[in-house]
Each structure stands twice: as C-alpha cells, then as structure tokens.
Amino acid sequence: DGSELVDIDNYVSANYVKPDPDFFGMAKDKNVILVTLESLQSFVIQNDVYGEEITPFLNDLIGDSYYFDQFYHQTGQGKTSDSEFLVENSLYPLSRGSVFFTHAGNELDSLAQNLSEQGYYTSAMHANNKSFWNRDVMYQSIGYDRFYSAADYHITPDNSVGWGMKDIHFFEQSVDLMKEMPKPFYTKMITLTNHHPFRLDEEDQYISEYDSKSGTLNRYFQTVRYMDEAVKIFFQKLKDEGLYDDSIIILYGDHYGISENHNEAMAQYLGEDVTPYVSTQLQRVPLIVHIPGVTDKGNGEVLSKVSGQIDLKPTILHLLGVDTKNSIQFGEDLFSEEHNDFVVLRDGRFILKDYVYADHTCYAKETRESTDPAFCDPFKEKARKELEYSDKIIYGDLLRFYESVEYINK
Numbered sequence: 063d064g065s066e067l068v069d070i071d072n073y074v075s076a077n078y079v080k081p082d083p084d085f086f087g088m089a090k091d092k093n094v095i096l097v098t099l100e101s102l103q104s105f106v107i108q109n110d111v112y113g114e115e116i117t118p119f120l121n122d123l124i125g126d127s128y129y130f131d132q133f134y135h136q137t138g139q140g141k142t143s144d145s146e147f148l149v150e151n152s153l154y155p156l157s158r159g160s161v162f163f164t165h166a167g168n169e170l171d172s173l174a175q176n177l178s179e180q181g182y183y184t185s186a187m188h189a190n191n192k193s194f195w196n197r198d199v200m201y202q203s204i205g206y207d208r209f210y211s212a213a214d215y216h217i218t219p220d221n222s223v224g225w226g227m228k229d230i231h232f233f234e235q236s237v238d239l240m241k242e243m244p245k246p247f248y249t250k251m252i253t254l255t256n257h258h259p260f261r262l263d264e265e266d267q268y269i270s271e272y273d274s275k276s277g278t279l280n281r282y283f284q285t286v287r288y289m290d291e292a293v294k295i296f297f298q299k300l301k302d303e304g305l306y307d308d309s310i311i312i313l314y315g316d317h318y319g320i321s322e323n324h325n326e327a328m329a330q331y332l333g334e335d336v337t338p339y340v341s342t343q344l345q346r347v348p349l350i351v352h353i354p355g356v357t358d359k360g361n362g363e364v365l366s367k368v369s370g371q372i373d374l375k376p377t378i379l380h381l382l383g384v385d386t387k388n389s390i391q392f393g394e395d396l397f398s399e400e401h402n403d404f405v406v407l408r409d410g411r412f413i414l415k416d417y418v419y420a421d422h423t424c425y426a427k428e429t430r431e432s433t434d435p436a437f438c439d440p441f442k443e444k445a446r447k448e449l450e451y452s453d454k455i456i457y458g459d460l461l462r463f464y465e466s467v468e469y470i471n472k
C-alpha cells in the first residue's frame with residue numbers, strides 16, 4: 063500500500079538540498095545533450111602515454127566547462143545500463159544483475175518524464191541492437207518519446223569495428239537525426255567504440271599502444287584517444303549545423319574500463335601499487351558540463367565536489383529551472399551550496415571529502431594510508447540506509463504509490 067514509501071520520502075525530504083539561485087534555470091529551454099562516454103575513467107584526463115596526450119580535446123573542453131574531478135560511477139553488474147538507471151532516476155542500481163532486466167516494468171519518475179512535462183521531446187540514441195540490456199522494454203518505463211537504435215543508423219562493415227558502428231560515424235549521423243527532432247529536445251547518446259576488448263582499425267589509432275603485460279590496458283589508451291577525437295568532431299558538427307548555441311552538452315563516463323584483473327599493469331602505468339584506496343579512487347569518471355554562452359571561451363571551472371552519477375538528475379533539472387523538491391531522489395544538485403561531499407558506491411564503499419572507506423578500512427586521502435576508523439564510522443549507517451531505501455523502492459515498485467504518499471503528507 064505504499065506505507066514503506068512514507069519513511070523513504072521523509073528521509074529523502076530531509077536530505078533535499080536547495081538549488082543555488084545563480085544556477086537554477088541557467089539553461090532554461092535549452093536542448094539537453096547527455097553523452098555517455100563508454101568505459102571512460104578519470105585517470106586518463108590530462109595524462110599521457112609516452113608523451114602523447116590521451117584526451118587532447120576533452121582536456122581543452124574542460125577549460126570551457128564545469129569539470130567535476132571527484133565524480134564517481136556507482137554502477138554494478140549492469141554496467142552501462144546501471145549508469146543509465148542512476149542518471150535517469152537518481153536511484154541506485156541493484157547489488158546483483160541489471161535493473162533493466164529485473165525490473166523493467168517498474169513505475170519511474172525519470173528525467174525524461176520530468177522533461178516531457180516541460181514540453182521537451184525526449185530520446186535515447188545508441189547504434190546497437192535495441193534489445194541489448196533490454197533497452198527496448200526498459201526505455202518504455204523510462205518514457206522516452208523515441209529510441210534511435212541500430213535500425214536508425216546507416217551501419218556498414220566499413221564504418222564499424224568491434225561492437226558496432228564507430229563513434230565518429232555515430233556522432234555524425236546522430237547530429238543529422240537531431241536536426242529533425244522537435245525543439246527543445248533532451249537526448250541521451252551512448253558511445254560504443256571504447257569498449258572492452260578495445261580494438262581499433264589501424265587508421266583510427268592516433269597514439270601508440272602502451273607497453274605492459276595487459277593488452278587490454280595497452281589498447282585502452284588508444285580507444286580512449288579515438289573517442290576523444292569523435293567528441294571533437296561531434297562538437298564541430300553541432301556548431302556547423304547550428305545546434306550548438308541552443309544546447310547544453312553534458313558528458314560523463316559510465317563505469318570503469320580497466321578491471322582489477324589488470325592491477326599489475328595499472329600499477330606500472332600509475333607508478334604506485336593499486337591498494338584498495340587507489341582502486342577506489344580509480345572509480346572516478348569524468349563529468350563535464352558544457353554550457354555555451356556561460357562556460358565556453360575559457361570560463362570553465364574545476365569543481366572538486368565528491369559526487370556521483372546519482373547527482374545528475376537533480377543537477378540537470380535545476381539547471382533547466384525545474385523544481386525537484388517533491389521528487390524521490392538520492393542525489394543532490396551539484397551546483398547547490400549545500401551539496402555534501404559524500405558518495406556511496408554500489409558495493410558499499412564510500413568517499414568523503416578527506417576519507418575513503420574501502421575494504422572495511424578508513425583511508426585518509428592526505429596520506430593514502432589507513433587511519434582512525436572514527437573518521438568514517440559516522441557515515442556507515444547513512445551509506446547502508448541509502449542503498450537499502452533505494453533497493454526497497456525497486457523491489458517493491460514503490461513509486462507506484464508516490465502520488466498517494468504526496469497526498470498523505472499534505
């Protein structure tokens with residue numbers, strides 16, 4: 063009957079952070095282009111392989127954007143689909159499996175639905191088979207007006223590699239599709255080339271391979287470099303086609319690309335052992351919020367707020383001037399002055415401003431060594447509760463009862 067939702071609603075309401083009036087509505091009525099960058103981790107940003115920049119375009123773009131350098135992925139086994147779930151709903155994914163498969167019929171209060179109510183045309187764009195990750199089913203619950211999948215793209219052996227269409231072609235064809243969309247639109251694009259096992263045609267290799275015992279890590283830098291080139295071409299095409307000025311572009315990494323199986327090679331690249339502390343810090347993924355007319359022309363800023371994918375939904379809605387006070391959400395607006403430096407990963411690890419809790423140990427960021435557990439202890443219960451409440455919503459399909467809970471509280 064939804065009585066369980068009352069407790070959760072109270073918890074969420076108590077944790078609501080109010081938007082900064084300078085940011086609220088800053089991008090009102092602009093198109094929203096959300097770009098999911100496959101397997102992109104933060105450690106490659108402003109970094110190099112044998113002197114060659116790995117992400118030259120993104121490095122420049124960061125200077126023209128709000129860049130969040132302490133932003134974490136919070137995905138589990140559902141990988142890309144988990145990141146989509148987090149961003150659309152500001153709920154945690156599940157500890158096992160993918161919500162996209164296990165609870166595809168749930169009632170949601172998604173970003174797409176919220177934007178539809180504001181008159182936006184909403185869609186997802188991904189040049190893969192529509193049923194991968196059960197997207198064709200789950201996207202109906204999320205409520206997109208349209209899913210541009212493999213069938214909507216011109217895919218040939220020539221413009222494909224590995225998993226499917228190469229990102230450069232994906233971005234080019236997507237801009238052509240965007241031109242036809244009713245305005246304003248919200249679209250979520252999902253790239254594909256920078257995916258394990260990170261294979262590229264020779265002509266697409268802009269930098270040389272790394273040299274370690276892990277072929278995966280060695281090739282990863284090259285496919286990241288290719289994806290960077292694709293994003294550069296995408297921005298140019300948005301400008302050429304007149305879509306750039308009326309849009310905001312938000313790019314984020316979906317999850318790690320290099321698993322713990324490659325710790326030895328990673329240690330060689332990083333020049334330090336991959337301890338549980340380092341491994342947790344490697345779960346950072348880039349978040350770049352680019353707002354033409356605001357952050358471009360060198361007006362960017364690096365924001366070191368400890369945050370995660372769960373924070374994106376309220377952040378985006380507030381930028382567009384949409385209130386989220388009555389939403390069931392676990393994230394906090396990243397531009398709010400009240401945003402808390404706290405993020406919970408799906409496996410229960412959590413990160414604070416000065417501490418990292420991993421492997422049942424409290425680490426100090428300053429020393430990168432274990433420290434007095436008392437620094438982490440007060441947050442254990444909050445981390446546990448967040449995951450538990452979010453799980454309850456999913457398992458009980460509790461958002462079905464949301465309208466009535468709102469009624470009870472009034």
Ligand code: GP9
Binds near residue numbers: 140141143188194
């Ligand atoms: C597949 C793509 C990759 O369509 O989203 O999925 P992943 O393996 O990264 O979850």
Ligand code: MN
Binds near residue numbers: 142317
């Ligand atoms: Mn992925």
